Amino acid sequence: MTSQLIKGKDIVKDDWVITELAETEQVIRMQAGKVVAFKLSGEDYPASKQVKETIFSDTGKVLLPLKVFMLHQEKLKERLANEEIGIWFSTHEEIHKFTEAIGDLNHFPLIAIHVEKFADGRIFSIGSQLRNKYNFKNELRAFGDVLRDQIFFLKRSGFDSYLIREDRNAKDAIKGLNDFSDPYQGASDILEPVWKRRKR
Amino acid sequence: MYKYDHIDQKIVNERVNQYQNQLNRYLNKELSDEEFRPLRLQNGLYIQRHAPMLRVAIPYGLLSSKQLYKLADIADKYDRGYGHFSTRQNIQFNWPKLEDTPNILRELAEVEMHAIQTSGNCIRNITTDQFAGVTDDEIIDPRHIAEIIRQWSTFHPEFALLPRKFKIAITGSSKDRALVQCHDIGLEFFINTNNKMSIKVWVGGGLGRTPIIGSVIKNELEWEHILTYCEAILRVYNLYGRRDNMYKARIKILVKSLGIEAFKKLVEDEWRYIKNGPNTINVEELSRVKKYFSEPDYKKDIKNNLKDHGSNKAFNQWLSRSTKGHKKTGYRAVTFSLKETGCAPGDASSTQMKAVSTLADAYSFGEIRVSHEQNLILADVQEDRLYELWIKAKEYHLVTPNIGLLTDIICCPGGDFCSLANAKSIPIAQSIQDLFDDMDYLHDIGDLNLNISGCMNACGHHHVGHIGILGVDKDGSEWYQVTLGGNQGNFASIGKVIGPSFSAEEMPVIVKKIIEVYLNNRQKEEIFIDCVSRIGLEPFKNYIYKDSEVTK
Ligand code: HEM
Ligand code: SF4
Numbered sequence A: 001m002t003s004q005l006i007k008g009k010d011i012v013k014d015d016w017v018i019t020e021l022a023e024t025e026q027v028i029r030m031q032a033g034k035v036v037a038f039k040l041s042g043e044d045y046p047a048s049k050q051v052k053e054t055i056f057s058d059t060g061k062v063l064l065p066l067k068v069f070m071l072h073q074e075k076l077k078e079r080l081a082n083e084e085i086g087i088w089f090s091t092h093e094e095i096h097k098f099t100e101a102i103g104d105l106n107h108f109p110l111i112a113i114h115v116e117k118f119a120d121g122r123i124f125s126i127g128s129q130l131r132n133k134y135n136f137k138n139e140l141r142a143f144g145d146v147l148r149d150q151i152f153f154l155k156r157s158g159f160d161s162y163l164i165r166e167d168r169n170a171k172d173a174i175k176g177l178n179d180f181s182d183p184y185q186g187a188s189d190i191l192e193p194v195w196k197r198r199k200r
Numbered sequence B: 001m002y003k004y005d006h007i008d009q010k011i012v013n014e015r016v017n018q019y020q021n022q023l024n025r026y027l028n029k030e031l032s033d034e035e036f037r038p039l040r041l042q043n044g045l046y047i048q049r050h051a052p053m054l055r056v057a058i059p060y061g062l063l064s065s066k067q068l069y070k071l072a073d074i075a076d077k078y079d080r081g082y083g084h085f086s087t088r089q090n091i092q093f094n095w096p097k098l099e100d101t102p103n104i105l106r107e108l109a110e111v112e113m114h115a116i117q118t119s120g121n122c123i124r125n126i127t128t129d130q131f132a133g134v135t136d137d138e139i140i141d142p143r144h145i146a147e148i149i150r151q152w153s154t155f156h157p158e159f160a161l162l163p164r165k166f167k168i169a170i171t172g173s174s175k176d177r178a179l180v181q182c183h184d185i186g187l188e189f190f191i192n193t194n195n196k197m198s199i200k201v202w203v204g205g206g207l208g209r210t211p212i213i214g215s216v217i218k219n220e221l222e223w224e225h226i227l228t229y230c231e232a233i234l235r236v237y238n239l240y241g242r243r244d245n246m247y248k249a250r251i252k253i254l255v256k257s258l259g260i261e262a263f264k265k266l267v268e269d270e271w272r273y274i275k276n277g278p279n280t281i282n283v284e285e286l287s288r289v290k291k292y293f294s295e296p297d298y299k300k301d302i303k304n305n306l307k308d309h310g311s312n313k314a315f316n317q318w319l320s321r322s323t324k325g326h327k328k329t330g331y332r333a334v335t336f337s338l339k340e341t342g343c344a345p346g347d348a349s350s351t352q353m354k355a356v357s358t359l360a361d362a363y364s365f366g367e368i369r370v371s372h373e374q375n376l377i378l379a380d381v382q383e384d385r386l387y388e389l390w391i392k393a394k395e396y397h398l399v400t401p402n403i404g405l406l407t408d409i410i411c412c413p414g415g416d417f418c419s420l421a422n423a424k425s426i427p428i429a430q431s432i433q434d435l436f437d438d439m440d441y442l443h444d445i446g447d448l449n450l451n452i453s454g455c456m457n458a459c460g461h462h463h464v465g466h467i468g469i470l471g472v473d474k475d476g477s478e479w480y481q482v483t484l485g486g487n488q489g490n491f492a493s494i495g496k497v498i499g500p501s502f503s504a505e506e507m508p509v510i511v512k513k514i515i516e517v518y519l520n521n522r523q524k525e526e527i528f529i530d531c532v533s534r535i536g537l538e539p540f541k542n543y544i545y546k547d548s549e550v551t552k
Helices: A046-051 A067-073 A072-080 A121-132 A148-156 A170-178 B006-026 B031-039 B065-078 B098-110 B143-153 B223-240 B251-258 B260-274 B285-295 B311-322 B350-363 B383-394 B426-434 B437-445 B507-521 B529-533 B538-545
Strands: A006-009 A008-010 A062-063 A084-089 A109-114 A140-146 A161-163 B043-045 B050-055 B062-064 B081-085 B090-093 B168-171 B185-191 B197-203 B215-222 B323-325 B331-336 B347-349 B367-370 B376-382 B449-454 B467-474 B477-483
Touching: A006 A170, A006 B367, A008 A170, A008 B538, A046 A067, A046 B437, A062 A067, A067 A072, A072 A084, A109 A121, A121 A140, A121 A148, A121 B223, A140 A148, A148 A170, A161 B031, A170 B143, B006 B031, B006 B098, B031 B043, B031 B449, B043 B467, B050 B098, B062 B065, B065 B081, B065 B090, B065 B098, B065 B350, B065 B367, B143 B223, B143 B285, B185 B223, B197 B223, B215 B260, B223 B251, B223 B260, B251 B260, B311 B323, B311 B331, B311 B383, B311 B437, B323 B449, B350 B376, B350 B383, B376 B383, B426 B449, B426 B507, B437 B507, B467 B507, B477 B507, B507 B529, B507 B538, B529 B538
Parallel strands: A062 A084, A084 A109, A109 A140, A140 A161, B168 B185, B449 B467
Antiparallel strands: A006 A008, A006 A161, B043 B050, B050 B090, B062 B367, B081 B090, B081 B347, B185 B197, B197 B215, B323 B331, B331 B376, B367 B376, B467 B477
């Protein structure tokens, strides 16, 4: 099988293993077909039981759910230093609640954000905050409902790798990176607005 | 007006290609309906009752004669020979074919126009005062910053998929004509005590299902920070706005549920680390943009020169209602009414558009403005040429002297075109216009805004009409609810419902009754809205419902 992972401008093999959260009995309320687990509702998702029951590999590069990492932070120190631990979280989770306990996010070689639905644009602001507010410098990946028509915006919001949804052609998706050649505003990839970059 | 350089042009061209490609993938079934939806919406393409509807942006309401001519051409070539000017300084085509849309966009790009972000959950067209740059009550020309914000918001990567649509309006005048208090962000320019251009920032206003007047989030923001401050507001909204329920997804709901103070704190926390960042506007950029809006070549040394046409009543009525004071002596701003009795408010035929384009070349430096009241404006007409202009424009049914009067109705497309409608709205507007076709009577009634929406989405701004009419659905039939006391401008307020709703046939008579109560109660020179504020709703209710059996 060819890889679905775009890194920079190329399709590359993914050497990280994503750890999924344990199955849960908690019923997620659905409304109008969308998951109602968003920040202001105050619902705790993933639930702590789920976090506790999540198991992950003892070796190799693993991408852990944020809360799972927090739970095992102490005993993961060594693997973290070996650059074997990355974290992922969903667009409704708030990294700022954990940054103090984590310290420098740059201990992680990879942070990945899961986006459930194409239309969920929170992922862009999360990218922007990770890059500009928390100064995260390493690989920032989007996965989930990631399609060609988002990735230009994802790139501009600070992402540099994209795991394209399985049923889509990653080669085709790469073309989305070049939709626009000279964007107006400064953002996470090109910091300066066009009127500072070019003579107009 | 602003002219594209190669950078602007390239972005618009690249957009056409991107969209063409998206459409091809959709037609080849590589994109599902659901996946194509946000993509086409970002491009102003709705799927409507009859056909797709394409909404084209008219940034802050400014058009060149060439652009208007092109719009007329498009109406002829791809549509049914007319277009609809909307309440947010856009134009809509109701009948294009899906397959034609890339070509329409390509033609638009040739005249520096586009449909980018005219719908969908993103930052929409920036709107402002239709009299920007010429009005005598102006403090700062809002168009410079409007253009800078337009560029900043175009394909802003972070705000491409917001919880819901996001509308920004700007005013630079002591009298607000841009409805800044009814927008997601409203910007009100002023000069601060250090003689520096500053902005009062409103947030969380909006109409729709839950009408709310905005709150002030910042009393005084220095102009260079406007982009970073907007960025902070939008980031907080993007992260925390509700996404589970589209009726609760606008920023107004977030501001209301958190409270303006808590919301402001979040915004200030975000702003702190981007303030003075790369998107801070510098003087060079402001002056680069500013020079595009420099004054046209006004004739010097002309005096007030309103020729006496004392006996021509129709002209005089037009002069008093449809032309407005200008900052330059000897000039006036002329509003062409798209509200002639019998026409759908805001509709213009391609013949009319071409005529206005030609008249703009001959009388107004080749520029046209579009107002949120859905009329067209020639902003710089010499007073001594007004009569001539009037004669010519009359031929095209553009001189109905009803600007700001009861029949200058703001009206949404309603049930005739819109699939969300509860009721028709255009026929109601027309039946009211029919009943009030006596110009003397209309002029006697004076300033009055009547706004009609076909459903609670409020595209027709009914909440802020002095008289508001809202189409409602009861047991499958169309009814109309009436509100009084809504207002736009510096003293914006939301109208109050007067009671049970009415049938379509009753509506003109009900409006007539409202007017009778006003005429019986008004004090000298008191306009309708002031009278309503003074006497309250009771006298209206009593009179309207006194012998009515309406109990719906
Ligand atoms: C015919 C197709 C149209 C559709 C399907 C449509 C749909 C909608 C919807 C669903 C809303 C409410 C959004 C919300 O509050 O979150 C809305 C608001 C609005 N629409 Fe339309 N609309 C249409 C045409 C128009 C036209 C022709 C105009 C101008 C005359 C217009 C002007 C507006 C305005 C100004 C609002 C803002 C109300 C606010 O501030 O919340 N729309 N529209
Ligand atoms: S107010 Fe309702 S009926 Fe009118 S255009 Fe908007 S959505 Fe359609």
